[in-house]
Amino acid sequence: MANPVQADRPAATPDRPGRRPRPGFGRRDSIVGWLLIAPALVYFVAFLLYPAVAALYYSFTDWNLRSSPSWVGLANYTDLLFDDVKYPHFWKSVQVSLMYTVVAVPLTLVAALGQALLVNAIRKGSNLFRLLLFLPVVTAEAAVGAIWRWLYDPQYGLINVILGWFGVPPQNWLNNPDLVIPALAFIAAWQCGISMIIYLAGLKGIPLSLREAAIIDGAGPVQRFRKIIMPMLRPTTFYLLVTGVIAALQVFGLVYVIFSAANKSVTGGPEQAGLTYVLHLYLFAFRYDAMGAACAMSFILLVFIMIITALQFKFVKQEAA
Amino acid sequence: MSRKVAGAAAAIALIAGLTACGGGSDAGDAPTLTFWMYQPRTPQAGQIYEDLRKGFEKANNVKVKYVQIAKDDYNTKLSSAIASGTAPDAGVLDQPLVSRFALDKTTVEVPAGTIDESAFYKGALDTNLSEGKLFGLPLDQTTVGLFYNKKLVPTPPKTWDELKATANQVHQADSKIAGIVVPKGDGYGAWMWPGFVAGAGGALTDDASKKVLFDQQPAVDTLQMWVDLLPSSPRQITDSDNAFANGLAAMMISGPWDVATIKDQFPDLDFNVAPLPYKTEPAGNIGGENGVVFSTSKNTALAWKFLQYITSDANNAKFADAFGGYPTNIKAAEQTAATIEPQQAAFLEQLKVAHARPAVPQWIQVNDEIIAPALEKALSGKATPQEALTEAADKTRSLLGWNS
Structure with a gap:
């Protein structure tokens, strides 16, 4: 039989020869089943599938949201990739998002794992610390933006004060093009609460016997971390890596808030250093009247994310060892 | 990403649905004018809009329906409404959008004789130009x-x-x-x-x-x-x-x-x-907002009348002040000048020599x-x-x- 799930089921006696028995559901049950998933299905079709298909269609049109879209074939795609008069910052935005991903994702993973190890190690009050470390995730983005603008302030900012103790001269974090990406990535790492919780669950899932056996064999903490914890957490790390890369490539809200709040300008910070791919897309969709091109950008990103994800599945070790 | 686009498209669909429901007129014979604008910045500003609305309704025996939208979402929602065929009769528009909307015929040209052009600040009036023709009336203006x-x-x-x-x-x-x-x-x-x-x-x-x-x-x-x-x-x-x-x-x-x-x-x-x-x-x-009439409106004459009303000598000072800008009507601005704080006077003075942005879509x-x-x-x-x-x-x- 083709279906491996059905293959190992005990064969029910068929009522009529030649007809495969339906496992589980009768016809009436199937109506009930459809009714039960109907809300989710309607939601999926109306709010996810239809808009996605519509966006794909619009990506082949010139459309300003007001007049009817006109078909332009692949022009949006080719112009985005090759016409630097029409889209002078397209490749810059690709570069910004890639840079951000390369810096922010590892930083987030390291921060999350570090926090998880600490929370896992303490005996008293781990709930409190878990809560405190999780708070940045549930804080409204506008508030996060305001707080970090203040922390990064070139004159009064706490970050500069702390760096000053180590003799580092004050930096103009959000206005120096070279420092924008690290500054943003640091905020992302500070917001690593969800990854921390997932790592914590991973840590709890490592059998104690492994640790005991390692201790008996004379392995120190560093060796235990390298030879037991890291390999055992590999599925967790892989999951966080894949989802983290996808999220980082789509970063938008924070950049928008950080640069629009004080500068009254949404163009992505000094010298476009914070013009992430999705911010660029947003500007074309809602500020420059080019919804068609924006839809094309979203599909380019979709394909890119699919490729990156497939590469990760192929080349990154994901099984626990 | 397709999620984001999906979200945006879904929002559009939702808004289209909402405005479709909101568009129906309830009153009997009096024609209803729908006017889109930003949400009032303060309760006082909201009261000024209400008073102006009532004044216009009484004088003309019509109904005016305000649809007030947060400024940050305004352009997106307006575009969505236009896309779904539910544009209002008239509305507020950020200056640089006027020539864009005019170019794709979303809005209509100001009929000859609607206003006396010399009654307005030149810089503000010029922000309504598209290919040399006026496509809106200046409601308020600002500068730095x-x-x-x-x-x-x-x-x-x-x-x-x-x-x-x-x-x-x-x-x-x-x-x-x-x-x-x-x-x-x-x-x-x-x-x-x-x-x-x-x-x-x-x-x-x-x-x-x-x-x-x-x-x-x-x-x-x-x-x-x-x-x-x-x-x-x-x-x-x-x-x-x-x-x-x-x-x-x-x-x-x-x-x-x-x-x-x-x-x-x-x-x-x-x-x-x-x-x-x-x-x-x-x-x-110069910055600020203009009032435009949409080409799908069935009440264009009434719509221009309402825009005349809020840009008139008598009313423009109130309206512009509620909007957070300065009057575009010269006589109205004189009233504002008489009551203004010292820190505000320079702006009003400078608006006389303000230059509109290029009228390029x-x-x-x-x-x-x-x-x-x-x-x-x-x-x-x-x-x-x-x-x-x-x-x-x-x-x-x-x-x-x-x-x-």
């Missing part, structure tokens, strides 16, 4: 001026030379204090820049003959002047939040919205506002994507003003298809 800390700057500079000298003096007297917050090479800075260019007798474009002019001497001199201010006004100081209000910068370029904020949050700061310093002639930039994109980076290139010292602007002007010509 020179905020100065009276303790550090006893008399405000009038000219560029005085501005540079003042900034120098301040910074030399105390190296922890910057002369002026120099605008940045971003979308906001690029919006303020034309006001200075006009102050050197220049313009960014000549729309009629389709020429890009911002690689010429007045524009280059303007950018050079901004660059020259930087040594006495280091970014390390001026990039601090509220550098002017905290007393870290002696001057800044900003608009009337900051007057209220500073008075409220920094009551100890002794400041005033002067018109922008200029090189050859007083000038300024893609202007916002040119502003953000071409001019802003060019300004930043010069301000960060990566190119001379002439190099940066020559490159930017060439790009603009290619983008707009203007070949001279």
Whole structure:
């Protein structure tokens, strides 16, 4: 039989020869089943599938949201990739998002794992610390933006004060093009609460016997971390890596808030250093009247994310060892 | 990503549904006019809109229905409504959008004889132009001026030379204090820049003959002047939040919205506002909103009548004030001038010499994507003003298809 799930089921006696028995559901049950998933299905079709298909269609049109879209074939795609008069910052935005991903994702993973190890190690009050470390995730983005603008302030900012103790001269974090990406990535790492919780669950899932056996064999903490914890957490790390890369490539809200709040300008910070791919897309969709091109950008990103994800599945070790 | 797009499209569908429900008129025979606008900034402003609405309804025996939308979402929702065929009769529109909407025939031209053009500020009226024709009435206007800390700057500079000298003096007297917050090479800075260019007798474009002019001497001199201010006004100081209000910068370029904020949050700061310093002639930039009538409206005559009503001698001062800007109607502005706070007077004065943005549909994109980076290139010292602007002007010509 083709279906491996059905293959190992005990064969029910068929009522009529030649007809495969339906496992589980009768016809009436199937109506009930459809009714039960109907809300989710309607939601999926109306709010996810239809808009996605519509966006794909619009990506082949010139459309300003007001007049009817006109078909332009692949022009949006080719112009985005090759016409630097029409889209002078397209490749810059690709570069910004890639840079951000390369810096922010590892930083987030390291921060999350570090926090998880600490929370896992303490005996008293781990709930409190878990809560405190999780708070940045549930804080409204506008508030996060305001707080970090203040922390990064070139004159009064706490970050500069702390760096000053180590003799580092004050930096103009959000206005120096070279420092924008690290500054943003640091905020992302500070917001690593969800990854921390997932790592914590991973840590709890490592059998104690492994640790005991390692201790008996004379392995120190560093060796235990390298030879037991890291390999055992590999599925967790892989999951966080894949989802983290996808999220980082789509970063938008924070950049928008950080640069629009004080500068009254949404163009992505000094010298476009914070013009992430999705911010660029947003500007074309809602500020420059080019919804068609924006839809094309979203599909380019979709394909890119699919490729990156497939590469990760192929080349990154994901099984626990 | 498709999720985001899906979300946006879903939001559009939702809004379309909502406005479709909201559009139905309930009253019997009196025609209903639907007017879209921003949400009132304050309860008082909301009351002014209500009073104006009632006055118009009573005088004309009609109904006016306001749809008030948060400013940040306004353009998106309006576009969505237009896309779904549920545009209002009339509405408020940010100045640079007027020529865009006119070009794709979303809005209709102002019928001849609707207004007396000489009753309005020229700069504000010009923001309604598309290919030489009016497509809206100016509702309110705003501009930026020179905020100065009276303790550090006893008399405000009038000219560029005085501005540079003042900034120098301040910074030399105390190296922890910057002369002026120099605008940045971003979308906001690029919006303020034309006001200075006009102050050197220049313009960014000549729309009629389709020429890009911002690689010429007045524009280059303007950018050079901004660059020259930087040594006495280091970014390390001026990039601090509220550098002017905290007393870290002696001057800044900003608009009337900051007057209220500073008075409220920094009551100890002794400041005033002067018109922008200029090189050859007083000038300024302009922002604000216009009223337009949509081509799908079945009540166009009534819609223009309502726009006449809120831009009239009697009502424009109230309406513009509620909007947070200044009247566009000259007689109405005289009433405002009589009651205005000293810090507001300079803005109103400067609006007489304000210059509208180029009436080019893609202007916002040119502003953000071409001019802003060019300004930043010069301000960060990566190119001379002439190099940066020559490159930017060439790009603009290619983008707009203007070949001279």
